[in-house]
Amino acid sequence: MNKQLILKQRPKGMPDDHTWILKESPIPEIHEGEFLIQNHYISLDPAMRGWMNDSKSYIEPVQIGDVMRAGAIGKVIESKHPKFQVGQTVTGWHGVQQYAVSNGENSYPVDDSQVPMTKFLGVLGMPGMTAYFGLMEVGKVQEGDVVVVSGAAGAVGSVVGQIAKIKGCHVVGIAGGKQKCDYLVNTLGFDAAIDYKSQNVFEAIKETCPKGLDVYFDNVGGEILEAALSRLRRHARIVICGAISQYNNLENMKGPRNYMALLVNRATMQGMVVMDYAEKYPQAMQEMAGWMLAGKLQSNESVFEGIENFQETFKRLFTGEKLGKLLLKVID
Amino acid sequence: MNKQLILKQRPKGMPDDHTWILKESPIPEIHEGEFLIQNHYISLDPAMRGWMNDSKSYIEPVQIGDVMRAGAIGKVIESKHPKFQVGQTVTGWHGVQQYAVSNGENSYPVDDSQVPMTKFLGVLGMPGMTAYFGLMEVGKVQEGDVVVVSGAAGAVGSVVGQIAKIKGCHVVGIAGGKQKCDYLVNTLGFDAAIDYKSQNVFEAIKETCPKGLDVYFDNVGGEILEAALSRLRRHARIVICGAISQYNNLENMKGPRNYMALLVNRATMQGMVVMDYAEKYPQAMQEMAGWMLAGKLQSNESVFEGIENFQETFKRLFTGEKLGKLLLKVID
Known part of the structure; x- marks a missing residue:
């Protein structure tokens, strides 16, 4: 049956x-x-x-x-x-x-x-592809960028952060709980992790990214998106990949009240859907597999x-x- | 004195x-x-x-x-x-x-x-420059695009709409009151105007842009931004130029609750500050003056x-x- x-x-x-x-x-x-x-x-x-x-x-x-x-x-x-x-x-x-x-x-x-x-x-499926194309093509990540990712211990976020490290960025992950935060820093090699369950995310982004952030990869929406918006550097890019904090609450969905930070900082907020990059999956998978074999990309x-x-x-x-x-x- | x-x-x-x-x-x-x-x-x-x-x-x-x-x-x-x-x-x-x-x-x-x-x-000062660079460089306007602009009878919006017409776009302006809406259509040559004081903007955008919109030039924020977000075409660009509906209400500022439309439509929301384009003002002013002399750009x-x-x-x-x-x- x-x-x-x-x-x-x-x-x-x-x-x-x-x-x-x-x-x-x-x-x-x-x-x-x-x-x-x-x-x-x-x-x-x-x-x-x-x-x-x-x-x-x-x-x-x-x-x-x-x-x-x-x-x-x-x-x-x-x-x-x-x-x-x-x-x-x-x-x-x-x-x-x-x-x-x-x-x-x-x-x-x-x-x-x-x-x-x-x-x-x-890592070699949709979540990995989402991380790869979201960070590279939408986030337009550059060596030396400060990259913040939410849902950082998840299937997408954990790959985003590791690729950003491979690309020479300062990487901060936001996740829930000490165990996940330890995993990000000790196992995946993030520069810092923020525990949204026990920390003030706004203050913690300020501390871990004192000069602000260049790329924010958003999987969660809500107040964490607002905290990230408050710390943009000029010409920052926000990748809208998901809004998991809002999915079960569509009728009272929150918009980022401080979206005018986009104006002040000449910043961009862009949505992405991974299927758009289907033609380039094979090439990305090859690169990702190479990083896995070299021990640079864990999952x-x-x-x-x-x-x-x-x-x-x-x-x-x-x-x-x-x-x-x-x-x-x-x-x- | x-x-x-x-x-x-x-x-x-x-x-x-x-x-x-x-x-x-x-x-x-x-x-x-x-x-x-x-x-x-x-x-x-x-x-x-x-x-x-x-x-x-x-x-x-x-x-x-x-x-x-x-x-x-x-x-x-x-x-x-x-x-x-x-x-x-x-x-x-x-x-x-x-x-x-x-x-x-x-x-x-x-x-x-x-x-x-x-x-x-x-028209030949900051508002004109804002309209020009916002539409051309941030909005990346193309012939045939559907362009919606709010604050359309204002110093910036009225120029945005006219440049978009010069570029071969379908142009809809949102303004307050019949007199302004008549001015947009009859004097400035917009394809349609929406009176936000007497019409449901969401429905009116649907009617005037049945296939959705490619560029939304936002001067007002609030519910009108949400209405525009609800009608994006794929790869649409939202130019964040201002949020006049929110300026006197910062403590209760509204964020666009449906910003996830950016994801669904792979769209971009980008902020702009006109001073960034100062080096290119002379060239833009020359082009604008030409349009004025040719009777294509009124103010x-x-x-x-x-x-x-x-x-x-x-x-x-x-x-x-x-x-x-x-x-x-x-x-x-």
């Missing part, structure tokens, strides 16, 4: 017991030009919260009654497709389910002979088990109870 | 009777390397409200006890400076006063033989009289009771 997580009802605020329903169906049959994937790992990303709202965005909302959209990685176990062979590892939008049928569109074979499969949902995955634990695991994105990339193992 | 307007007290909210004091002093004597200017017109600009706050900005705040900073234009009436002759027309930061002494720094001679002196505080000045009427006149910036550039004639 195939266990599938179905969107039952659009949540208001944080998803709850009424949001999804777990359904069991027979493992689907494939037709000519298709192949069957057994998913091993499902990617859990903050962006998934946005896909559940019935509003115009960069991607169609998930429809009620559909399998919840998610990135996934697994193995081809049956194939009537000329380009995909049984035994191949494939990643793509294969959804929160144990088995998926694909016609090859939006499915990508990966070579996991050198690195664990899970890396292709994290962590928090792996939980069981498709029936999806909802509980998903919440960790917002409570912060995980380190690095959040994954759900769905193969029995 | 020299009548001077002195900053007496920093206002909270809208300036009032306690904000400035009118002082009479003897007309100052000049020393070697200086010249004396008799101001004819004082420029009244929304940015002046910001200069009165004691906070970090792109320019030093006006100090208590100092002459209120303002752009002005007048004639040299006495000179011990080799480069400035009696009878010359000069513009610069000469302040809200009838006579000013200058050593030539930040004073510029202008040739007003072809156009009235007042134009050098408006209006609302001139009020008497330095003692400064405060009352200044309020018109915020109530909107003026059309185009607001000036105060201070020569008796």
